[in-house]
Amino acid sequence: MRLTVVGAGYVGLVSACCLAEMGNQVCLLEHNPARLQALQQGRVPIYEPGLEALLQQVLNRQLQVTGNVSLALNEPELILVAVGTPSQADGNVDLSQLWQLAEAVQEHLRHPTVLVLKSTVAVGTGDALQAWFEQRAIPVQVVNNPEFLKEGAALEDFRRPQRILIGAEDAAAAAIVERLYVPFTRNQARVLHMRRREAEFSKYAANAFLASRISFMNELAELAEHVQVDIEAVRQGIGSDQRIGRHFIYAGCGYGGSCFPKDLRALSHLGRSQGLPLPLLSAIEQRNERQKQRLIDKLEALLGSHWYGKRVALWGLAFKPDTDDIREAPALVLLRALLARGATVQAHDPAAMPAVAERFPEAVASGQLQLCNEPYAALENAHALCLLTEWKLFREPDWLRVMQLLAEPRVLDGRNQYDPGQLATMGFVYLGIGRGGLASERRNRAAA
Ligand SMILES: NC(=O)c1ccc[n+]([C@@H]2O[C@H](COP(=O)([O-])OP(=O)(O)OC[C@H]3O[C@@H](n4cnc5c(N)ncnc54)[C@H](O)[C@@H]3O)[C@@H](O)[C@H]2O)c1
Missing domain, CATH: 3.40.50.720 (NAD(P)-binding Rossmann-like Domain)
Structure with missing residues (x-):
């Protein structure tokens, strides 16, 4: 044609x-x-x-x-x-x-x-x-x-x-x-x-449904932290049910990108234009905003609330792996907070660094944001490592090297990629998303 x-x-x-x-x-x-x-x-x-x-x-x-x-x-x-x-x-x-x-x-x-x-x-x-x-x-x-x-x-x-x-x-x-x-x-x-409008509606419905799964798991992850439950165990427990399935049930930093956030907003707007309250949709969005903010809370738990003069390593900036797209990426929320509070940021992302350099030209020019050409360079003398995008490259780091390079052995695992027990045994202070304390203690005991 x-x-x-x-x-x-x-x-x-x-x-x-x-x-x-x-x-x-x-x-x-x-x-x-x-x-x-x-x-x-x-x-x-x-x-x-x-x-x-x-x-x-x-x-x-x-x-x-x-x-x-x-x-x-x-x-x-x-x-x-x-x-x-x-x-x-x-x-x-x-x-x-x-x-x-x-x-x-x-x-x-x-x-x-x-x-x-x-x-x-x-x-x-x-x-x-x-x-x-x-x-x-x-x-x-x-x-x-x-x-x-x-x-x-x-x-x-x-x-x-x-x-x-x-x-x-x-x-x-x-x-x-x-x-x-x-x-x-x-x-x-x-x-x-x-019909035309049914296809238009279906696209929104698909994205809203997927986003709801993410927000649902993120909400339960916060609860899990209070009741000593590892959300990763729960994910596996429910994901094996075929009615639920394994996709889009990962707790993490919240969803971003050019589709989910804007499509959720559009669907909510449609509801408002019809005079219809749609509290479920609002809750999905609110949870997602909270999830991005929780990265800041967690980093405070690791570093204290004064970040001026601290050095923080970020692994991953894109809203998800295998893309350079940073539109509404959760990593940017933490990055902005770090820059605003006077921290120095050393970051690596396999594809998104040009887009980030374009978005934060002053921070790059002043040296407050350093975009490093490989993951380990971002770790040098940093007071914490934050994993924000689960690129495969970050999946199996050389933890001994990580330990040697960091000034303080602290890891914020925003994508639950790492084994809390293993990291605790090695002497890291680890925080993930929804990884209640008992789980890592249990693993530590099993390893002993
Ligand atoms: N990105 C995704 O993963 C994805 C997935 C499914 C659906 N969508 C939807 O598809 C649409 C496009 O998304 P995208 O991410 O590719 O957008 P984008 O912003 O990356 O690309 C849009 C392109 O269109 C060009 N453009 C706009 N008006 C033009 C015109 N009159 N003549 C010539 N070029 C013009 C822009 O310069 C830009 O390069 C959006 O509605 C989005 O919601 C995106």
């Missing part, structure tokens, strides 16, 4: 490359000059495993990358929209990028087409956009086709989707979108047809 993808972010770039890989003729439209230039030279401006190799494989063959709107929107059979839909101050979705695109479509489109919304948009957006095109007699059918890929595993998720949702009011348009996915659904993926 001949298609245009608008927006070369995490979703648009992955979609464009994977669709081009399947032999489609893809035009990728991006208006950010730096992103555009990098892509045209075969460089991926974001970190996503495998993506740069795929880009170089398809670039200037099945994939053209352009900033030329009229070229991109002239006569594609399909337009896939992957522009950003960030939060507004009141929690509602900011759809300005989408409406700007609609204006451009009005100006440049010369043939009937199907406009596929992959961006996460407020419930009712597709209907409003359809009405807008119809009022102007522009031959566009709007379909909602929410994207479920995960950063860090985006290629795999796109190539082997678990399900494809097609939200459409027009059967012919839905059939065209289904045809696009035939190469990806041969194995097992289910294609589910529904």
